[in-house]
Amino acid sequence: MIEVHELVKTYGAKVAVNRLSFAVAEGELFGLLGPNGAGKTTTISVLSTLLPASGGRAVVAGCDVARDPQGVRERIGVVPQEIALYEDLSARDNLLFWGRLYGLGGPDLKRRVEEMLEAVELAEHARQRVGSFSGGMKRRLNLAAGLMHGPQVLFLDEPTVGIDAQARKKILDLIRRLNADGLTILYTTHYLEEAEQLCHRIGVIDRGELAALGDKEDLIRQIGDEDTIRFDLPESLLPEFAEAAARWPGAGAVSHARGLAQLRAADGARILPEIQSWLAARGQSLAHLEVERPNLETLYLNLTGRALRE
Amino acid sequence: MNPRLIATVVGLRLRRVAADRANLIWLILMPLVFSYLMGMLMGNWSATGSASKPTFIVFGLEPATEAVTALLAPLADHPDFELVRRDTTATPERARSLLEDRVVAGALLVGPGFADSLRAGLAPTLDFYHDSDRTSSQRVRQALEAAYAATAVRATVQSLVDPAAAPEDPGKAAAFDAATYDSLVAHPRVRLAVTSLGRNRTADLTLTLTDSRQHSGPSYTLMFILMFLLMSAKDLVLERRQRTLDRLRLAWPTTADLVAGFFLAGMVVGLLQAALLLGFNAVLFRLDYGPSPACLALVVVLFVAVSSAAGLLLGTLSRTGGQADGLGMVFGLALPALGGLWWPLEIVPDVMQRIGRSLPTGQAITVFHDMIGRGWGLAETAPMLWGLAAWLAILLGLAVYFFRREIRG
Numbered sequence: 001m002i003e004v005h006e007l008v009k010t011y012g013a014k015v016a017v018n019r020l021s022f023a024v025a026e027g028e029l030f031g032l033l034g035p036n037g038a039g040k041t042t043t044i045s046v047l048s049t050l051l052p053a054s055g056g057r058a059v060v061a062g063c064d065v066a067r068d069p070q071g072v073r074e075r076i077g078v079v080p081q082e083i084a085l086y087e088d089l090s091a092r093d094n095l096l097f098w099g100r101l102y103g104l105g106g107p108d109l110k111r112r113v114e115e116m117l118e119a120v121e122l123a124e125h126a127r128q129r130v131g132s133f134s135g136g137m138k139r140r141l142n143l144a145a146g147l148m149h150g151p152q153v154l155f156l157d158e159p160t161v162g163i164d165a166q167a168r169k170k171i172l173d174l175i176r177r178l179n180a181d182g183l184t185i186l187y188t189t190h191y192l193e194e195a196e197q198l199c200h201r202i203g204v205i206d207r208g209e210l211a212a213l214g215d216k217e218d219l220i221r222q223i224g225d226e227d228t229i230r231f232d233l234p235e236s237l238l239p240e241f242a243e244a245a246a247r248w249p250g251a252g253a254v255s256h257a258r259g260l261a262q263l264r265a266a267d268g269a270r271i272l273p274e275i276q277s278w279l280a281a282r283g284q285s286l287a288h289l290e291v292e293r294p295n296l297e298t299l300y301l302n303l304t305g306r307a308l309r310e
Numbered sequence: 311m312n313p314r315l316i317a318t319v320v321g322l323r324l325r326r327v328a329a330d331r332a333n334l335i336w337l338i339l340m341p342l343v344f345s346y347l348m349g350m351l352m353g354n355w356s357a358t359g360s361a362s363k364p365t366f367i368v369f370g371l372e373p374a375t376e377a378v379t380a381l382l383a384p385l386a387d388h389p390d391f392e393l394v395r396r397d398t399t400a401t402p403e404r405a406r407s408l409l410e411d412r413v414v415a416g417a418l419l420v421g422p423g424f425a426d427s428l429r430a431g432l433a434p435t436l437d438f439y440h441d442s443d444r445t446s447s448q449r450v451r452q453a454l455e456a457a458y459a460a461t462a463v464r465a466t467v468q469s470l471v472d473p474a475a476a477p478e479d480p481g482k483a484a485a486f487d488a489a490t491y492d493s494l495v496a497h498p499r500v501r502l503a504v505t506s507l508g509r510n511r512t513a514d515l516t517l518t519l520t521d522s523r524q525h526s527g528p529s530y531t532l533m534f535i536l537m538f539l540l541m542s543a544k545d546l547v548l549e550r551r552q553r554t555l556d557r558l559r560l561a562w563p564t565t566a567d568l569v570a571g572f573f574l575a576g577m578v579v580g581l582l583q584a585a586l587l588l589g590f591n592a593v594l595f596r597l598d599y600g601p602s603p604a605c606l607a608l609v610v611v612l613f614v615a616v617s618s619a620a621g622l623l624l625g626t627l628s629r630t631g632g633q634a635d636g637l638g639m640v641f642g643l644a645l646p647a648l649g650g651l652w653w654p655l656e657i658v659p660d661v662m663q664r665i666g667r668s669l670p671t672g673q674a675i676t677v678f679h680d681m682i683g684r685g686w687g688l689a690e691t692a693p694m695l696w697g698l699a700a701w702l703a704i705l706l707g708l709a710v711y712f713f714r715r716e717i718r719g
Contacts, residue, residue, distance in 0.1 A: 050556055078560050084553040086322070088329050100318045101561035145557070 001026045001061060001153055001184040002047065008055035009042050009208075016042040018208040019056065024186060024201075029179045031199030032188040033296070039208035040188035041081065044155045047186070048078045061152045077151035081158045083138045084145070087131035091122050091141050094130060095148060102149035116144040120174065136167025143174065154178065156187045160194065172198060192296050204300060212299060220294045226252055227268030227294070231275065232287040233261035241278065248274050260288060268293075311570055315563040319571025320578060326545075327579055336541075337583050341534035342590055345526045349595065352522030352653075367408065368393060368418045378425060381461040388453050405439045409507045416440035418454070428461065435503055442506040442684035504601075506685055519654070519683045527591035528599075528678040529651040532613055532671060534587070535580045537642035539614075539621040542576060544634040546625025550716075565717050569622070569710050576618030577611075584610045600681030605688045605695075609681075612698040613674040619705035626712040645671045654679070673697040 002024035009017040017039045024030040032040045045051040047058055049069035057064070063071035085094050095113040104112060117123040120140035130138060139159055146154060156175065160168045175198060179185050189195055195202050196216055204212040204219070212219050233241060235256055242254040245263055251271055252264035265271045268291040276286050292298065327333050368382065386393050405417035419437040427434040438454060519525055549555040558568055588610070591597045599606045620641070628634035646652055648662075649671025655663045656679075666672035673694040680686040680694075688695070 048560060050559060073560050073562070076560075078557070080553045080556060082551075082553040084557040086326065086554065088326055093325070097318065097322055098557070098561065101315060101558065101563060103315075103562050105314075 001028070002030075002186060003059045004043075004047070004056070005058070006056035007043070007046060007053055007058055009039075009046055009051060010054045016208050017046065020205070020208070020210050021056075022203050022210060022213055024184060026184055027179070027182050029175070029185045029187060029198060029200050031195040031202040032186065032205050033190070033192065033195045033202050033300075034188075034205035035190050038190075038205045040190075040205060041157055042208070043205070044078070044157050044186065044188060047072075048076055048155055049073055050078075074149075075152045077146035077149070077154045079143050079146040079154070079156045079159050081161060083130075083142050085130050085138065085142060088129065090127050090129055091117065091133070092126040094141065095144060098145045099148045104149065112148060112150075116147060119147075120144045121170070134167070135163045136170065139163055139167065139171055140174070143171065147178070151183075153184045153186070156185060158188055158190070160189070160191065168194075192300075196296060202296070204296075206300075216296065219296060219299050222299060225294060226264045226266055228290075228292040228298070229263045229265055229268050229271070229275070230257075230260040230288070230290040230292075231279075232259070233279075233284070235259075237282065237284075244278050260290075311566050312563065315567045316571045316574060319558075319563065319568065320575045323545075323572070323575030324578060333538075336534065336538050337579075338586060341530045341583075341587050342594075344530040344534070345523065345587075345591060345595070348530065349521070349523035349526040352526065367405075367414045367416070368420060378420065381420075381424075381457055383457070385453060385457055402437065402439070405437075406507065409439055409441050412441070414441075437503050437505065439505045439507060442680075442686060442690070504685065506690065519679060523591070523595045524597060524682045525654050525675075525679070527595055527597045528588065528682075529646075529675050531584060531587040531591070532674050532678075533642075533646040533651045535583050535614060536617045536620070536645060536671065537638070538583065539576050539580055539617040540624055540638040540642045541621075541635065542579075543621045543625035543628055543638050544631045546572065546622070547628050547631050547634045551631075559717060565714055568717075569713050572622055572625075573615075573618050573706065573709070576621050577614055580614035580617055581610070584614060598682065599678070600687075601685050602681060602687035605677065605681055605686070605691055608688065608695060609674055609677040609691070609698070612695060612702060613670065616670045616698055616701045616705060619702060619709050623705055623709035623712065626709055626716060645669055648672070650675050667694070668697070670698055670701040673701075 002022075004023065005021050007017055007020040008015070020039075020043060022030075032043060034040050042051065046053045047060055047065060049065050049072050053066060057066070059065070060072045061075035063069075063075065065072050086097070089097070092113060095116055096109065099109045099112055114123070117126050120143060122137060122141055122144070125133070125137065130141060133141065143156075143159060146156075159175075160171055163171075172194065175185065175187070187195075187199060201213070201215050202219060203210050212222055214222070233256075238254065238256050238261060241261060245251045245254050248271055250266040251274075252266070254264075255262045263271070263275070272289075272291070279286055327337075368385075382393065402419060405419060408414050408417060417439045419439075421434065421436070424434050424436075436454075546555075549558070559565075563571065588597075588599070588606075592599070621638075624634060624637055624641070628637060648666055649655075649669040650658070650663075650666045651671050655666045655672055655676065658666065667676055677691045677694045680691050684690070
């Protein structure tokens with residue numbers, strides 16, 4: 001449903017998207033995960049025809065974004081990160097307006113507006129001015145406005161930014177329902193847990209480049225299915241510790257960082273008693289212990305050297 | 311272009327303008343207050359137009375019948391002009407010659423048999439030639455029409471109540487009734503054919519308005535139309551910042567639809583504002599916008615279009631709401647001041663008059679002055695109307711260019 005091949009977008013000398021390639025299947029919920037400024041919004045802007053690409057090719061719902069932008073626009077819905085609504089109008093009037101701009105009219109338009117208000121649980125607030133809505137209500141209406149014309153593909157650009165946990169849950173549930181009904185969704189976020197919970201596949205993007213791509217398990221496999229164990233250890237004891245660890249079944253590489261020894265192990269829990277015994281034999285106690293399961297944050301740190309929330 | 315989508319964009323803008331009650335202050339209340347106060351401040355101009363009264367000549371008078379005496383009586387003592395001669399030999403060519411040589415400011419031709427025609431219940435037409443560079447046609451026309459009306463009604467009533475005065479139908483006296491009398495008063499049988507000869511605008515033209523409200527009414531209407539549409543530029547900046555503009559671009563309207571929608575929305579707001587304000591001025595202050603409705607309509611449409619295009623251009627070029635507000639205020643005050651909306655251009659130095667009349671504000675108010683004070687129409691005001699059209703082409707062209715450039719990314 002979405003095919004992106006070697007996509008490039010530059011602003012003068014600055015490269016915002018650099019040779020990005022990925023594909024999204026029909027009915028898939030695909031996540032683009034990356035920190036602020038990684039190029040997620042630019043990618044959506046190019047795919048939705050708001051910005052022209054500087055290079056590469058993209059096809060959305062069978063239409064080339066460069067050659068047939070009108071065809072793309074007719075088939076997509078876009079929910080921008082900002083609340084792109086008229087706050088001085090009511091929720092219903094906003095949806096009526098956006099519906100008319102997509103060629104809807106008469107009873108069809110009215111029916112669609114009521115359907116959308118129901119879907120985003122705002123029917124009771126239909127006559128209320130959007131300016132008086134909470135952040136979560138505005139986000140839901142923002143989403144409804146992007147769905148008015150029944151698009152085949154939905155671009156969601158960080159739709160949960162700045163709202164509380166309850167409002168976020170409502171939006172995520174709604175997105176799941178839309179996807180379950182067959183809607184293809186490209187979802188950008190810098191919230192790792194959202195990408196993990198929601199998306200079938202995830203593309204990790206940083207500085208405009210795709211750093212990794214796959215489902216959650218694929219991605220974790222890329223950093224190896226090993227736990228990382230960290231604990232207090234004087235650097236002088238590290239060679240002796242490495243020698244001992246090499247004899248333990250399932251133990252991997254040993255390193256030292258930030259005053260802590262770091263051991264990779266297939267199963268961290270099983271190797272902990274060995275470490276404790278080794279330390280006790282040398283009059284040391286097990287202090288500042290951290291056992292980290294492989295996760296996307298680790299992957300992201302490994303790939304980019306940057307934390308997602310930066 | 312898709313008219314339905316354009317109408318949707320226009321409708322949204324109108325709804326948003328109407329929803330904000332503060333807009334009513336700037337659209338209606340403030341212009342009326344300014345028109346009234348500035349009109350009061352500047353007072354009556356009828357005695358200050360020139361040091362000496364314009365002179366008029368009345369030609370072709372038949373012997374001094376009662377009807378002719380009655381006709382000329384109110385003209386002889388008129389405060390705004392002087393009746394200097396009577397000449398029983400003149401022709402229309404003679405009248406034109408005297409006007410072109412600037413010997414007189416106006417000439418009235420009273421044809422032979424005028425009194426007889428009145429008595430017979432006919433509708434005689436009088437020819438009036440005047441130099442619109444030197445005097446207000448409206449002022450003269452009002453005086454002449456009042457005098458003719460009185461004369462015609464008197465003559466007709468005489469013919470009705472005195473069968474001897476209407477020998478062709480002695481039974482008329484019986485037909486007289488109040489309704490017939492009212493009808494005669496409302497529609498006098500004497501018609502006045504006005505010919506304006508002065509059409510050469512020079513910088514030293516005399517101000518031909520008789521009342522400052524003839525200036526303040528249209529000028530503050532124009533000023534507040536321009537200000538409101540320039541200040542609306544901020545709406546476009548907000549559309550861009552809140553990404554509603556992106557959402558509009560992603561919907562079905564093309565770039566041309568969006569430009570047309572924004573431009574026409576400004577036009578509709580401006581035209582409604584103009585209609586209300588000019589209407590209020592006509593009713594409240596008895597303003598007469600001259601003999602050419604077509605000229606009035608055209609100057610209003612062109613000025614509103616220029617203002618709407620300027621607002622669109624400003625909104626397209628401004629990056630922040632603060633920029634749009636600031637620039638809107640600067641242009642919204644400078645253009646009216648330089649263009650003679652605050653005070654008539656006729657009272658400023660020549661160089662400032664030329665600068666003022668090169669601006670859309672100066673062009674529009676000059677057309678209003680000429681319509682009201684000189685009785686000019688489309689032909690005479692064409693240079694100023696073409697000037698407005700040129701401004702429209704330039705501003706709208708630039709607005710479309712920058713809007714499209716922004717949308718292309």
